Amino acid sequence: MIKNKKILIVGAGGFIGGHLVDRLLKDGNSIISCDIKPKEYWFQDFENSENHYSMDMKDITNCKKVTKGVDYVFNMACNMGGMGFIENNKAECMQSVLINTNLLIACNEDKVSKYFFSSSACAYNKTKQQEVFIDGLKEEDAYPADPEDGYGWEKLFSERMCRHFMEDYGIQVRVARYHNIYGPYGTFDGGREKAPAALCRKVFNAKKNKDTKIEVWGDGKQTRTFLYIDDCIEGTLRLFESDFSDPVNIGSDEQVSINQMIEIIEGISGIQRLEKIYQLDKPKGVRGRSSNNDLVKKVLNWSYNIKLKDGLQKTYDWISSEMQKEGVNISRFTKS
Numbered sequence: 001m002i003k004n005k006k007i008l009i010v011g012a013g014g015f016i017g018g019h020l021v022d023r024l025l026k027d028g029n030s031i032i033s034c035d036i037k038p039k040e041y042w043f044q045d046f047e048n049s050e051n052h053y054s055m056d057m058k059d060i061t062n063c064k065k066v067t068k069g070v071d072y073v074f075n076m077a078c079n080m081g082g083m084g085f086i087e088n089n090k091a092e093c094m095q096s097v098l099i100n101t102n103l104l105i106a107c108n109e110d111k112v113s114k115y116f117f118s119s120s121a122c123a124y125n126k127t128k129q130q131e132v133f134i135d136g137l138k139e140e141d142a143y144p145a146d147p148e149d150g151y152g153w154e155k156l157f158s159e160r161m162c163r164h165f166m167e168d169y170g171i172q173v174r175v176a177r178y179h180n181i182y183g184p185y186g187t188f189d190g191g192r193e194k195a196p197a198a199l200c201r202k203v204f205n206a207k208k209n210k211d212t213k214i215e216v217w218g219d220g221k222q223t224r225t226f227l228y229i230d231d232c233i234e235g236t237l238r239l240f241e242s243d244f245s246d247p248v249n250i251g252s253d254e255q256v257s258i259n260q261m262i263e264i265i266e267g268i269s270g271i272q273r274l275e276k277i278y279q280l281d282k283p284k285g286v287r288g289r290s291s292n293n294d295l296v297k298k299v300l301n302w303s304y305n306i307k308l309k310d311g312l313q314k315t316y317d318w319i320s321s322e323m324q325k326e327g328v329n330i331s332r333f334t335k336s
């Protein structure tokens, strides 16, 4: 367990960053939290952390303000979202390269000993994801390089930047390739939401409005593996404490189609089966994507715990309670 350390978390106002701050505070660390978002857009905001709101790490002077005297840095920051966002904002996604690069330069100057980079399954070669229900992607399947355009290229480039900083300057790096992380305190509306949150919202709305139909992007047959946030945090911290510096999948191996996931959410909400309106012109991403977990089991002796059905139950409960709040400020869930 990491404790009594001074840790900088960049992207702390976001979904995974917020949960990481929570856990590392509970474990007895001193946390500096930064995010480009102003205070009112942070998903979680902890009083016992040193919080820097509206701080843009694409500007290296900001990086240098917060890396002094820090033991560890977790870079959880990037301009991102689900397929609806990354397919239509490639230039914005690629500019996150500045965050990682500037942070590494500042960490090197300030002799930070260990650095974490949150990469993505979008780094994997697209041609290996053209069928539904594919074999899980192994770490070596990122090469030859042909990742998701824009967002995936940034992740792959930044992974390599981490490796070269370790080789050339000796900073220890750890890199996780996250496979569609979901759970409470994340975006569920406004354009950046990923499929689990979007579909929980749509099913909740259908129930509330007594609709019998929902809109689904694509034909619903596309597949993914989704990982609940608590498992993501546990895997991240175990990887960080390991001595393994190459990229590792952090994902589940419970491969489902979007149609199967909707069926689970319908069961959770107690609604009758909905008629699906398949929107074939909406962003679909790869046809099939799933995480091979052999390497993570080998190097961390760890596997995810939370079944999709149980994670979706917690996610649906949180999203439905947010949506029932009077005058909920939905914009909090839409900003980068």
Ligand code: GDC
Residues within 6 Å of the ligand: 080, 081, 082, 083, 084, 086, 120, 121, 122, 178, 179, 180, 181, 193, 194, 195, 196, 198, 199, 215, 216, 217, 218, 222, 224, 258, 282, 283, 284, 285, 286
């Ligand atoms: O957005 P996402 O979760 O991203 O979409 C998964 C699949 O669900 C897509 O084929 C999409 O078309 C389908 N889908 C159906 N209806 C909807 O209402 C909907 N909203 C959304 N968003 N999708 C719908 C993600 C990236 C992330 C991250 C992860 C890592 O790609 O967007 O930024 O890096 O990958 O695994 P997905 O899984 O394609």
